[in-house]
Amino acid sequence: MAFSSSTKLLLITAFFALASWQQVIAFDPSPLQDFCVADLKSPVRVNGFPCKDPMAVTPDDFFNAARLDQPRNTMNKFGSVVTNINVTQFPGLNTLGISYARIDYAPLGVNTPHLHPRATELLTVLEGTLYLGFVTSNPNRLFSKVVKKGDVFVFPKAMIHFQMNLDHEKPAAALSSLSSQNPGVITIASAVFGSKPPISHDVLAKAFQVEKKLIDWLQNQFWENNNY
Structure with a gap:
């Protein structure tokens, strides 16, 4: 079958558009099985962790007794502590694209400016009042806000961000969910x-x-x- 010049051009354009789209969706593919509990002891090195034998998986692989309802010790120079629940502490998170953290703040404690290279962070205030924000890439615009118990704030992926407890006497706490099993x-x-x-x-x-x-x-x- 012969194609006209305009049809050929349309087909070529469609091909490159499809190729570009495939590259976009291939950045962080969905799991190809029900689960892939991380085998942290495997000598195999991949982009992530290899899967534990599914026949050896138990309900405990999908459980972590982190006790995130309990406050942590914030006696350090920052006056804050982050309790991470990612794939290295919770192998059942492997390939699922999510992790969790509790952040505790002493009075006037600061979770200093940092970034997560592989994740967006959604923070929910459990107790207290926080001043928080993030800075965009150049020209470095600051988006900041004072948030209170029950409020939610999002830090876009790889943006520098921070939090500070504004209370001079009482501690504060927050929970964060992150869009990677290993956000860094x-x-x-x-x-x-x-x-x-x-x-x-x-x-x-x-x-x-x-x-x-x-x-x-x-x-x-x-x-x-x-x-x-």
């Missing part, structure tokens, strides 16, 4: 000043427009994290 976290301050090996102080001094001795001082601090 990059804490901005410790990533910049606490990397191993360190970033050249020449680079950081120019980037922050400060003297090298200040960069040296920052790099010599102990950069802990608040993940439980």
Whole structure:
């Protein structure tokens, strides 16, 4: 069958559109089986975790006694602690595209600026009043708000975000759901000043427009994290 020039052009355009669409939907494919409980001890290395033998899976693989109703110890320099429930603590989450966290804040405690490279985060305030927000990519617009018990706020994927308990006397708490079984976290301050090996102080001094001795001082601090 012969095709006219216009028909050929239409077919070629449709082909490339379909190819582009396939690339988009292939970024994070849906599971190809009912479940894929992570085999954390497997020597196999893939983008994620290999599946445990389905015949060896038990109901306990889909259960985690995290006791997220219980407050955590916030005695650290940030005054906050994050209790993560992702695939490394809960193998049943593997391939399901979701994880969870509880965040506890001491009075005036801060969950410092950070980002999740693989997930959007939906935060629900359990107790207290939080000042929170996120910063967009360049030109770096800040979206911030004061939220209270029962309020919900979303941090788009890979955006730098933070929370602070505004109360001087009472603790606060929140629950977060994240759109990845292994969302990852990059804490901005410790990533910049606490990397191993360190970033050249020449680079950081120019980037922050400060003297090298200040960069040296920052790099010599102990950069802990608040993940439980």
